[in-house]
Amino acid sequence: MDCRETRQLLSAYMDGQLENNQHEDVLAHLEICESCRTELEELRETVSLLRRLPELSPPPEFKNHLRHRIAAEIENKPVRTGVSPFFKRRAQIIAVAAVICLTAGLTALWQNFSPPWDKKEMVQNVSEDDSAIEYPVGRESGPAPEMAGNDKGQEARETIIPADTGVPDSGEINSPGGEQVDSSRQNKGAEVDEVGAVPENRGSPSRSPGTGQEEVTMMSVPPSENGSAGGQEVSPSLDQKQELLMAPPGLGGASAKGANIDKSGTIHVTTLTLGTSDLKEAKEKIKLTAEKHNVMVINEKEKSVTLVCSEQDFESILTEINKVGSVLNRQSLDRNVNTSYNDICSQLTRLYAEEQQLAQKRELTSVDNELLKETKTKIEDYEKQLQQMDSMVNKNVVEISLKPF
Amino acid sequence: MKKYVQFSDQQLVKKFKDGDVQAFEELVGRYEKRVYSLAYRFTGNHADAGDMAQEVFIRVYRALPKFREESSFSTWIYKVAANVCRDELRKKRKRKSVSLDDMEANQGDFVIADAAQSPEEFVERRDLQNRVQNYISQLSEEQRLILLLREMQDLSYEEIAQVLDCSLGTVKSRLSRARTALKNKMKAAGELS
Numbered sequence: 298m299d300c301r302e303t304r305q306l307l308s309a310y311m312d313g314q315l316e317n318n319q320h321e322d323v324l325a326h327l328e329i330c331e332s333c334r335t336e337l338e339e340l341r342e343t344v345s346l347l348r349r350l351p352e353l354s355p356p357p358e359f360k361n362h363l364r365h366r367i368a369a370e371i372e373n374k375p376v377r378t379g380v381s382p383f384f385k386r387r388a389q390i391i392a393v394a395a396v397i398c399l400t401a402g403l404t405a406l407w408q409n410f411s412p413p414w415d416k417k418e419m420v421q422n423v424s425e426d427d428s429a430i431e432y433p434v435g436r437e438s439g440p441a442p443e444m445a446g447n448d449k450g451q452e453a454r455e456t457i458i459p460a461d462t463g464v465p466d467s468g469e470i471n472s473p474g475g476e477q478v479d480s481s482r483q484n485k486g487a488e489v490d491e492v493g494a495v496p497e498n499r500g501s502p503s504r505s506p507g508t509g510q511e512e513v514t515m516m517s518v519p520p521s522e523n524g525s526a527g528g529q530e531v532s533p534s535l536d537q538k539q540e541l542l543m544a545p546p547g548l549g550g551a552s553a554k555g556a557n558i559d560k561s562g563t564i565h566v567t568t569l570t571l572g573t574s575d576l577k578e579a580k581e582k583i584k585l586t587a588e589k590h591n592v593m594v595i596n597e598k599e600k601s602v603t604l605v606c607s608e609q610d611f612e613s614i615l616t617e618i619n620k621v622g623s624v625l626n627r628q629s630l631d632r633n634v635n636t637s638y639n640d641i642c643s644q645l646t647r648l649y650a651e652e653q654q655l656a657q658k659r660e661l662t663s664v665d666n667e668l669l670k671e672t673k674t675k676i677e678d679y680e681k682q683l684q685q686m687d688s689m690v691n692k693n694v695v696e697i698s699l700k701p702f
Numbered sequence: 703m704k705k706y707v708q709f710s711d712q713q714l715v716k717k718f719k720d721g722d723v724q725a726f727e728e729l730v731g732r733y734e735k736r737v738y739s740l741a742y743r744f745t746g747n748h749a750d751a752g753d754m755a756q757e758v759f760i761r762v763y764r765a766l767p768k769f770r771e772e773s774s775f776s777t778w779i780y781k782v783a784a785n786v787c788r789d790e791l792r793k794k795r796k797r798k799s800v801s802l803d804d805m806e807a808n809q810g811d812f813v814i815a816d817a818a819q820s821p822e823e824f825v826e827r828r829d830l831q832n833r834v835q836n837y838i839s840q841l842s843e844e845q846r847l848i849l850l851l852r853e854m855q856d857l858s859y860e861e862i863a864q865v866l867d868c869s870l871g872t873v874k875s876r877l878s879r880a881r882t883a884l885k886n887k888m889k890a891a892g893e894l895s
Contacts, residue, residue: 308878314859342894343885347853355738356748356757363730363759367723369881370763566822632825640828664707682824694822 304334307340357647520694562635563684565608565693567615571622574702576600582621583697593688596696604695608662611693618697625700640687645679648672711775719767726766729775730759735778736855737783743850744787746839754790758783765871773864778863791843837887846889852877865880 303326309315310323327334369635576599583602587594590610596603606614655661676679706728707716717725725847737758742751761782799867838846844866851865862873888894 303883305878308881309874312844312859314874337824339894340881340884341890343881343888344853346830346888347838347849347884348895350743350831350834350854352854353735353739353742353751356752357753359738359755360730360733363756364727366756367726367763370760391774475866564822564825632822634825637825638810639827686824 298326300326300330300333303327304336307333311337317473325387348612353401356648357650369576379588397577415608431545452539506541528693554662562633562638562690564632564634564691565629566632567627567629567693569612569616569618569624570626570698570700572625572700572702573622576701578697579699580622586614586617586621588650595685595689595694600700601625601696601698603697605687605692606695615695620694622699626658634690638690639680641683641686645676645683648676648679651674706752712771712778715766715769715775717770719769719798724740726763727794729762731777733779734759737779739852740780740783740855741787743835743838743854745790746835754783754786757790758786761786777857777861777864780851780861784851784865787847788843808894833891833893834888837884837891837893840887844876845883848876849880849884850871 298582303323305318306315306323308319313320315323328336524635548696571579580597580602583604584594584597587602587604590606590613592606592610592614595605605613652669652672655665655672658665661669706725709717709728711732712727713731714729719730729761734755738751738755740752741758742748745751745754758779762779765782769775773781799852838849841849848862848866851862852859857865859870859873862877863870866873868876885894
């Protein structure tokens with residue numbers, strides 16, 4: 298087997314999809330051919346990078362729009378005779394759809410706010426490399442009611458459904474298994490504290506959009522001033538949480554409303570590699586320098602320390618740190634984090650809404666409680682990330698790697 | 703909806719056929735991420751992905767009463783999704799509105815960050831993911847589709863053959879070409895070590 302033949306089979310070889318004799322032939326060739334081995338390694342690396350891409354969630358309003366479209370389908374489609382029992386029971390379905398739409402209304406509670414990417418002031422200040430401000434929303438499944446309801450959305454809806462459904466002939470496929478279930482929806486049997494887990498009165502429905510724009514400090518979530526019933530200590534209301542998310546990174550709540558939003562959400566990252574004969578001592582010296590300048594050590598590993606400092610302190614700190622060992626390498630990079638920031642905000646917005654929906658249920662099953670618990674944990678994680686990112690924006694992050702001689 | 707969690711796809715399909723709309727809701731819940739991810743990775747932008755994912759579920763909704771269940775629901779929904787992907791591209795070509803820029807315009811992923819990551823790690827990972835997405839967008843329609851079905855949706859060769867309506871041999875050769883094409887692009891860009 299030559300290189301050309303081998304390379305054609307490498308992909309199937311990787312997946313164990315070759316016949317025995319072919320597999321052995323490829324294996325034998327690989328043993329003697331370095332170039333084909335490299336090719337195989339590169340293919341493996343490519344596939345591995347691809348497989349690491351995350352699964353994405355549709356925008357929060359996705360299901361709601363789908364419900365509306367389906368309800369419209371049911372309403373508008375004439376019942377044909379001789380079709381499935383499903384269409385014959387149209388009246389029942391319309392009734393059920395109405396219930397679904399009512400349920401969907403709950404989701405709409407939070408939709409009245411304008412997300413950051415809708416804010417004019419935000420858009421004006423988006424840096425060029427920050428295209429994610431245009432949140433992941435379909436033209437039809439727009440991010441906020443004001444977008445979703447426009448004529449363009451309607452137009453898209455009409456053109457999107459071709460007369461031919463393009464659905465495969467169901468009879469042609471014959472597949473093994475494949476009954477997969479979203480793991481997040483399964484096996485949620487564990488009981489949690491039924492009362493404590495329910496965040497009541499978050500995001501009260503009586504909220505008036507566009508009002509109550511109190512000054513909120515970006516990452517300092519205000520305690521129990523959120524109109525909770527019975528003086529219960531709860532997290533910020535949905536309104537407040539969402540308002541928090543409107544602020545761009547590093548700018549604090551005061552500028553969240555916007556007129557003077559600084560467009561930059563940049564982290565200046567400097568990586569410094571220092572050679573040292575005494576790892577422990579070098580680390581101590583770096584930490585002492587940080588302490589002296591009152592800057593934060595955000596990460597410490599066996600052979601690295603990461604600091605965050607202001608522009609003002611940066612040069613003097615670096616001068617001192619340079620003396621700790623021999624500078625082997627130094628690189629600087631500016632990273633715009635608006636996109637990441639907005640990503641996290643999007644996730645948080647979705648999670649707040651989910652939390653809100655769960656909290657508004659009359660009775661929570663153990664599955665609900667488990668979901669609520671998970672949602673809260675995720676919210677905490679994301680809030681921490683925002684907090685961390687916020688502390689680094691427009692500052693200098695200095696990553697010092699130590700290499701022992 | 704909770705009570706539906708216990709049902710298999712097949713049972714939900716049956717319930718839907720019997721007129722239970724909530725069974726369809728459950729199916730949407732189970733597949734929305736997979737369908738949306740496939741659509742996003744295929745189009746490279748969230749606006750089209752949202753539209754396409756909606757279209758997939760609408761088509762499924764319309765056709766489910768006729769679904770003969772000779773394949774699994776999951777294979778069938780991927781087949782619908784693959785058709786929607788192709789149709790979308792065809793429509794774009796017809797409108798002549800598709801440009802390489804459109805295809806390559808990356809609106810940014812919604813990376814679910816690992817809480818243990820530092821913001822720099824998060825940003826770094828995100829940048830890499832966006833670059834990988836751009837390389838995917840540069841592949842041909844069929845190469846993109848087969849790669850996504852295999853690497854992102856983790857379908858077997860047999861399932862892919864059913865979804866794309868082709869032979870196992872075609873799956874092998876097409877997947878091989880797609881992987882090699884992507885690898886070459888990534889290598890040329892210095893992404894591979």
